[in-house]
Structures are given as C-alpha cells and as structure tokens.
Amino acid sequence: MLKFLKQVTDYTKGAVDAARFIGQGLSVTFDHMQRRPVTVQYPYEKLIPSERYRGRIHFEFDKCISCEVCVRVCPINLPVVDWEFNKEAKKKKLKHYSIDFGVCIFCGNCVEYCPTNCLSMTEEYELAAYDRHELNYDNVALGRLPYKVTQDPMVTPLRELAYLPKGVMNPHDLPEGARRAGKLPEEILDEMKETQDGESEAASANAK
Numbered sequence: 001m002l003k004f005l006k007q008v009t010d011y012t013k014g015a016v017d018a019a020r021f022i023g024q025g026l027s028v029t030f031d032h033m034q035r036r037p038v039t040v041q042y043p044y045e046k047l048i049p050s051e052r053y054r055g056r057i058h059f060e061f062d063k064c065i066s067c068e069v070c071v072r073v074c075p076i077n078l079p080v081v082d083w084e085f086n087k088e089a090k091k092k093k094l095k096h097y098s099i100d101f102g103v104c105i106f107c108g109n110c111v112e113y114c115p116t117n118c119l120s121m122t123e124e125y126e127l128a129a130y131d132r133h134e135l136n137y138d139n140v141a142l143g144r145l146p147y148k149v150t151q152d153p154m155v156t157p158l159r160e161l162a163y164l165p166k167g168v169m170n171p172h173d174l175p176e177g178a179r180r181a182g183k184l185p186e187e188i189l190d191e192m193k194e195t196q197d198g199e200s201e202a203a204s205a206n207a208k
C-alpha cells in the first residue's frame, strides 16, 4: 500500500513539474509575441542605412591632388597613394590609389580631412569576399558608383529603427509617406534661423 502511495505521489509531482516547465516555456513564447519583429528576409529585404552611415569609401580620381593627407590622418596609414612628379607641370600626378577594406576600420578620418573632398563614405555595406585580397580596392573599384538599397528593384527596402515614425516598431508595410522619427535637417535649419532672427531683433531693440 505504502509503495503504491509513493508511486502516486511521485507521479503527481512529475506531472506538476512538467506542467510548470511547459508554462515557463510558453511564457517565453508569449513574451516574444509582444516584441518587434527583427527578422529581415535578406537578401530580398534590406534595411536602409542611416543618413551618416560609414560604408564603402567612394573615390574620385580626377579630384585627387596626391597630397597624402588621407594617409597621415588614417590611424593605420592605410590609403596607398602612388604618384610621380610631373616636371613640366611642376606638380604631382596621381598614378594609382587604393584602400584595403579588409583592414580599414571605417573611421572616416580620410574623408573628413581630404582637402578636395574626393573621398566620401557611401551606404554600401556588402563587402564580403571569398578571398581577403579582393577587399583591396584600387582607384577603379573605389570610383564605382555606390549601390543604393532604395534604387534596387529586386529589393524591398525596410526602414531602420531610427527612421520609423514615433511609436512604430515594425518596419514592414509602412504607408509610403510615413514620416521618420525626429526632425528633418531642413526643419532644424528653419528653427535655427528663426532663433537667430529673434535674437538679432531683440539685440537691435535693446540697442535702441
């Protein structure tokens, strides 16, 4: 009799434990059902990078004056500027230019300090290659126009969290004209202008 009672107790305890564990598992599932879907069906869907995204560098050969400022400001002296001195014109002539994106840390220093603005950062982030040496881009590869997620007809562009209207957490099926969170650059400029105008008016009133 005692053995039977012990078996019943063990069985009941096991059933209660099983129910508790199932409940714990389902609570995690229900919790996730309340969350924002973060899955992007890459490569059919792609996130639009933010405005100041630091992606692959674009280089304009004709604007480069071979000054090598980009090399000096680079934390790892990465850009390779190959030039020769043109004795007749008495100035440097650029022969080749390259940046190895297998080593670059995309800090943007070279872009920031280039005196002729011939370097710019694009929103291109797909830089995977089978061979790391393929990531060493010469001036031809660097001069290629950047890929844009929004201009690719094969891709559904999704807005990144920073671009979603306030309170919206799902980047799928947004209406076309949905505004992004925060102020647009031109709105900030208008506000600054208004403040400046107000300040100058107050200053002129005080002077009178």
Ligand code: SF4
Residues within 6 Å of the ligand: 070, 073, 074, 075, 076, 077, 078, 079, 099, 103, 104, 105, 106, 107, 108, 109, 110, 111
């Ligand atoms: S982005 Fe930074 S690390 Fe890359 S080449 Fe320019 S300065 Fe160097």
Ligand code: SF4
Residues within 6 Å of the ligand: 063, 064, 065, 066, 067, 068, 069, 070, 071, 081, 113, 114, 115, 116, 117, 118, 119
């Ligand atoms: S800083 Fe600009 S202009 Fe000077 S070498 Fe580098 S890319 Fe050319």
